Amino acid sequence: MNKDIEIAQQTTLEPIHNIAEQLHLTREDWEPYGQTKAKLSEQLFEKLKHKKSGKIILVTSINPTPAGEGKSTVTVGLGQALNQIGKKAIIALREPSLGPVMGLKGGAAGGGYSQVLPMEDINLHFTGDIHAITTANNALAAFIDNHIHRGNTLQIDARRIEWKRVLDINDRALRQTIIGLGGPKQGVPREDGFTITVASEIMAVLCLATDLQDLKQKLAAIVVGYTFDNQPVTVGDLKVEGALTLLLKDAMKPNLVQTTENTPAIIHGGPFANIAHGCNSIIATKTAAKLADYTVTEAGFGADLGAEKYFHIKSRAGNIQTSAVVIVATVRALKMHGGIAKDKLATENIAALEAGMDNLQKHIETIQAFHVPFVVAINQFPTDTEQETTFIQEWCQERGYEVALTTVWADGGKGGIDLAEKIIAKADGFNSTYQPLYDLDEPLTEKMRKVAQKVYGAHDIELTKSAQEQLRFFEEQGWSNLPVCMAKTQYSLSDNPALLGRPTGFTITIRELRASIGAGFIVALTGDVLTMPGLPAKPAALQMDVGEDGKAKGLF
Missing domain, CATH: 3.30.1510.10 (Domain 2, N(10)-formyltetrahydrofolate synthetase)
Known part of the structure; x- marks a missing residue:
């Protein structure tokens, strides 16, 4: 199998005007940024505001591990699969940050035959x-x-x-x-x-x-x-x-690109999910929903971070109704949550897989708490055995959870058709029963406590002395009616990245509060989470280069 960048460079891209024509956009609705990228007009959403919105599907996942989950890959693959079965679908993603691209995590353009392109541009400077x-x-x-x-x-x-x-x-x-x-x-x-x-x-x-x-x-x-x-x-x-x-005038305009199968994709905005709210822009998601019958979007990291903030912050701010959720899981990541080291993941281990299922169960319970229907997507890796994928499928079926095995990395949209059909059944049968886990008029401490207990499974929260002083000051300023944006490690349900699986009996320590009044939320920093990450011992940048032909090399 070729590397992601090789697949991307071998793909024939449609001129961006063809992608715009697919969406029935006029020449006044977009402006080209080269041959394969475009900015959508700031007047487009206003032009479309009376048009009925399509269904919005959110893609989230279990807690990420170094083994990889492929949430963006499934998002892209699902969008492609929907188009393959005759549905009009658009993908709405975040823009990657150069920090993780050059560091450890990697980009956010999908992978294999389910990528948004041109992936080199998207992962680097894009449209600026x-x-x-x-x-x-x-x-x-x-x-x-x-x-x-x-x-x-x-x-x-x-x-x-x-x-x-x-x-x-x-x-x-x-x-x-x-x-x-x-x-x-x-x-x-x-x-x-x-x-x-x-x-x-x-x-x-x-x-x-x-x-x-x-x-x-x-x-x-x-x-x-x-x-x-x-x-x-x-x-x-x-x-x-x-x-x-x-x-910021031009940055406010969403970016139009395409996938490896020429499915339209709108990529715009990129706040981190562990230290910010982790969702692409409201205007991109809502514009996509006006242009398609189904919009597939994602929220960063696991459901404990991105999905929670998607529902409590983005959905409230944009009055967004979500019809269904996909929860991505992999055999590899579940085995890591079951206690297996990364270098042992290629060996079949049903016992470790079974032990790691608690992490998936907690994220399922979180989505259930929001009263939105879901499908579990098993993102298959080449090292997965039939016994391992069958185990997850049977585990889900025994509990009444809809589940689909996907091979979108290797097979593109074709590998996500089962998921597409199952998520459509959920989305089309959806009645708006979405319920937030806290009300805005509740005290800030109660909002933080409910997220910690209902989403993370914590026993309680504890505020440091300085956080308590900040809390009193924020209350005096009249900021108590804002939602909370919990800044927490992505690797664990707790605030300790070493606690994998489904830890219990832990306390979430709120060490600092920050007032993001412009954004409309209060940030609660927990544990040792940092707002300026550092580079790893061997940054991904060490593998990157540019060839004599001017093409990028080593970019995933």
Whole structure:
């Protein structure tokens, strides 16, 4: 089997105008970015707003492991399968961050014969959206420091500035910095730091905004720091929301591409799911739903992170109704949750597989708690044995869970037809019974507790002393009615990445709260989760190169 990049480079892509014509778009609805990429017009959604929306299908998964789950691959494969059986489907995905692309996790363009293309562009600079967010974020940082340098009429306390600079690469050396050294002409010295771009509140704001004016209003509400008497200072106070909106004008437009089978795909926005809300933009998902009968979208990492935030944050902000959910699992990952090391996964081990099923069970219970129908998708790897895949199928059937074996990595859409037929049956028979796990008027502590207990299976939560002080302050500011965005490790249901499977009796420690008022949620940082990751001992970048023909090499 060829590598992902080899499959991608051997695929014949349709000119992007052909993909636009498939969707019945006029020339005013899109603008080309080369031969195979396009930006959709900011007026397109307004033009389509009275058109009936199609069904939205969410793809989520069990907790990820180094063995791989292939959630994006299943998302792409399912979209292709739906088109193969005569349904009009669009895929709606996040944009990959250069941090994991160059680091450890890899890209987010799918794999094998279920990829979104051109995968080199999508995994690298694409249409520049993430660069635009980096620029807007750092421009705001510069405006803050310039305001202080020029007299500080807002009385910003340099010790209480919350806004960090960003970079879209993993760089642990930039987590904590000191700026403004060198004398009065260089600004005011203060502590600062960097987060990764996809953790910027501006990324979350862009993904939750419905149009440019909504984007501007959300940007204006961002709290950048506090005054000497501890009052919030916002972007609106600095009067730079217009400039930031201008920088983000083109980034606000969703990107149109295609898959290995020329299925249309809209890729837009990319907040991390462990430290942000982990979903592509509202405008991309809702535009796709207007253009197709079925939209297949995904939320980052497992159902404990991406799906929970999809339902509590994105669905609320965008008034999105989801018709069905796919829960992706693999034999390899389930065996790791059952206690088997990565180098032993190629050996059949039903006992380890059985032990790991508890992790899948918990994620099923989470989706059931939201009252949305689901199908379990077994994403098959070449090392899986028939006995192992049969075990998962029989385990699901004994409990009344719909299950489908998929081979979309190797077979493209053809390998997802069973899943497509089963998910359509769920989606088309759906009655809107979606229920959030908490109400917005509940106290912030109760919201965090309900997520920890109902989604993670925790015994309770515990707030550090500093988090308790932040909680009291946020309540005084009137921010208690916002949803919570839990920042947690993706590898475990707990806040300890070493606890695989389905741990019990643990407590989730909330060490810090952050106010993302522009995005409209409160971030709760748990455990040791970092907003600026570091590179591994052997970054994926070591395998990357460009050949004499100008083609990328070593990119997955």
